[in-house]
Amino acid sequence: MNVRPDPTFHATAKLAMQAPVENYGFTVMLSPDGSLPDGIAVVDLDQSSKTYGQIVHQLIMEKPGDEFHHFGWNACSSSLSPLSGHAFLERRYLIVPGIRSSRIYVIDVKDPLNIKVHKTIEPEEIFAKTGYSRPHTIHCGPEGIYVSTLGGGGEDGTDGPPGIFIMDCETFEIIGQYEMDRGKQDKHYDFWWNLPQDYMVSSEWGLPPQFENGIVAEDLLSNKYGHSIHFWDLRKRKNIQTLDLGENHQMALEIRPAHDPKKSYGFCGVVVDTSNLQGAIFTWWRDDDGVWQAKKTITIDPQPANPDDLPELLKGFEAVPPLVTDIDLSLDDKYLYVACWGIGEMHQYDVTDPMNPVLAGKVEIGGIVKDTKHPNGKDFAYGPQMVEISRDGSRVYWTNSLYSTWDDQFYPDDEGGQMVMARVGENGGFELDKDFYIDFPKGYRSHQIRLEGGDCSTDSFCYPSV
């Protein structure tokens, strides 16, 4: 408990953009075969530092097999909610779930050069208290820390639907399931919300047997992955509307609401349209009658390819799909970054008009067929994947691994973890910084990045930007 609100909490997204820039980044270190324990790499992002752009500290866990993926903060700008009046938590702990082990680590990052495990929550406790497994996305919200899960109960996570559970933001005790009425929701992936408007949006990937041992081609071709997004009355904990994006829109993943809580719209990325292999972005919004709507506003075409250049899974299609696997929205709600993991491209769309996004910039790196090298001449394994934008919107960081078993299917010859950074131009457009290239220690891949003091996919703001 502090006497003053944590200086990294901001009332509006605009104030967050004006705050001091990030000095450190925290990035997942993933041992793809579980031969080593996973870890968190601390990256020096202070541009005046001698060790800028290097991993300056690593915290390696004790047990292998966690499969770190996404993670988040114990507290963020949502603490300034006018409903709380008690903004005296510290942004100090990273909540890091293992999606294979169902274990959760609470990591104290107060001293970034000496981060340490503060608490470990064992899988049995999560199973017993929530009935869920495979914890994934973290957001700090009105009653505590919200954790989405990918699996229900039982050995393979299919005994009951997955959902969200709540943890106490000070003691990290697991409180229990979030949902009171989940409606049609039976799969889960991402979620985010608008706190003053009191709604939440959640998305769907697939059930554990559909991803843990690799993508299941038959399930994909028969459209059995998730293709709906769900709208919730946040405080009533009730699913108020389920929007089916169409069964060909397989794997509706990242949910990115506008950061300004006055706006009632956001975006959702769809990995692949099975009818034409396109990647897609849907814009969702609430209409004047209070009904939620969604419309496909961006499509990204597959690129024709020689079957010899394609992995087994794609040979028959003679094309490489874009595979939209992550999206991220800048704090001014202006630029949406779209990771096209299959074709090796990162796109930047101007979404000032959310219904009519305009492609403003493109960076090519990696990719199944093109395998574009970094401007420094080095290899980039796989394609652009987890993307994180600096608060001021000037730097865009990303890593390359999607998910251990899926990396191996789509990129059977690649191995390694990299983190790169692109600088955004004054009037849009962005280019890779030739001097920023982090090669992860041997045996480790990389995934989500969190920036010290918050970033564009953690903080929820409770007041409009004026």
Next chain:
Amino acid sequence: MEVSTETALWWAVIISGIYHGINPGMGWPLAVSAGLMNDKRTSLVAALGLLALGHFIAMMTILLPFSLMSALFIWEKELRIAAGVIVVLMGIYLLINRRHPRFLARVHPAKLALWSFLAAMAHGAGLMLVPIYLGICGIDANDTGHQAVQTLMAGRLANAVIVALVHTAAMTVAGGVIATVIYFWLGLKFLSKTWFNLDIVWALSLVFVGALGIYGAYAGH
């Protein structure tokens, strides 16, 4: 002596109102938020009104039982001591239990009067007024001597309403000034700058007011 004590007690009603008003935990940030979300200054004023209503009801909910008891019982002193002890205990409880009531976050952001009522109840805001209120009743009792129970009760009720009204008005003005200044001039950057963690001060205030009430009961004013 009596006059200055009475003046002091009424000032205490006003000062406790200002104190509650500036505490973000009693809701002024909600007024700023309402004004900004709806883009209307009338929303800010309406929000302050709803917050005041909730706070007033919370004050009355606490003061009413004490008001009835003080009129019915002849053990004026014992009641004042008991009330003081309850207030001290609430302060000690808040000192020990530093967790914040989670259910407040479950109230819909638009239900401001309900939120304000619950926030005031959960923090013991009404209890803070009880020793002051009973002190004022005590002075009246000295002035008026023995009245019929009905007359006495009407007087005590009127007192409770006036105390709650004055207190709530002071709270609304204090919170309203902060909300207005931030909304029109300073901007949201100052929102977090004006927030201080008042938890311990608040709990100690309860202990202090409760102790003062007990002292007043013994001292006979």
